[in-house]
Amino acid sequence: MDCSKIKELLLTDYLDRQADVRLRIQVQKHLGACAECRRFEEEVRMAAVSPFKNAAKPEAPESVWINIKDNIARSESRKLSLLDVITEKLKVFSLPRPAFALASTTLVFLIIFAAITKHSADKNQIREYFAQQIDFYAILSNGEDNGYQNHTPDPGVYIEKYLF
Numbered sequence: 001m002d003c004s005k006i007k008e009l010l011l012t013d014y015l016d017r018q019a020d021v022r023l024r025i026q027v028q029k030h031l032g033a034c035a036e037c038r039r040f041e042e043e044v045r046m047a048a049v050s051p052f053k054n055a056a057k058p059e060a061p062e063s064v065w066i067n068i069k070d071n072i073a074r075s076e077s078r079k080l081s082l083l084d085v086i087t088e089k090l091k092v093f094s095l096p097r098p099a100f101a102l103a104s105t106t107l108v109f110l111i112i113f114a115a116i117t118k119h120s121a122d123k124n125q126i127r128e129y130f131a132q133q134i135d136f137y138a139i140l141s142n143g144e145d146n147g148y149q150n151h152t153p154d155p156g157v158y159i160e161k162y163l164f
Contacts, residue, residue, distance in 0.1 A: 006030050006037050010044055 006027055013019040014027050031038050 001026055001030055003030075003034060003037055006034070007040055010037070010041050011048075015041075015044060015049055 009019060009023065009027055014024065019027070031041060
C-alpha cells in the first residue's frame with residue numbers, strides 16, 4: 001500500500017477501529033516501515049483521538065429506553081402466524097352482506113354481457129365491410145351485379161374520376 005492510502009485509512013477507519021483485521025495488519029506493517037506515516041499517525045492521534053479519550057459518553061434519557069421497549073413489545077404482539085395472515089387475507093373474499101354479494105354478482109354479469117355484445121358488434125362490422133367490398137368489386141367487374149345495371153358509381157375523388 002502506498003502512503004496516501006495509509007494516510008486516508010488513518011483518518012477514517014484505522015484509528016476508529018472500524019477497519020477489518022486484514023486491513024489493520026497491512027497498515028501496521030506499513031507504519032513499521034515508514035517513518036513519515038508513523039509521524040502522521042501520531043499527529044492525527046494527538047489532534048483527533050486524544051481530546052476525546054476522557055470525554056464522558058452521552059447517556060440517553062430513561063424515557064427514550066422506555067419508548068423503545070414499548071415499541072418493541074407492540075410490534076411483537078402484532079406479529080401473526082402464517083395461518084393468521086392467510087386467514088386475514090381471505091376475509092377480503094368473504095361476502096358478509098347479501099346486498100354486497102348481489103351487487104358484485106350483477107357487476108360481473110354486466111361486464112361479461114358488455115364483452116359479448118362488443119364481440120358480436122365487431123363481427124357485424126366485419127361482415128358489413130366484406131359485403132361492401134364484394135359489392136364494390138362486383139360493380140368493377142361488370143357493373144351489372146346486385147342491381148347496378150346502367151349505373152356508374154361516383155368515385156368522388158378527382159384522381160379516380162380521371163382514371164375511370
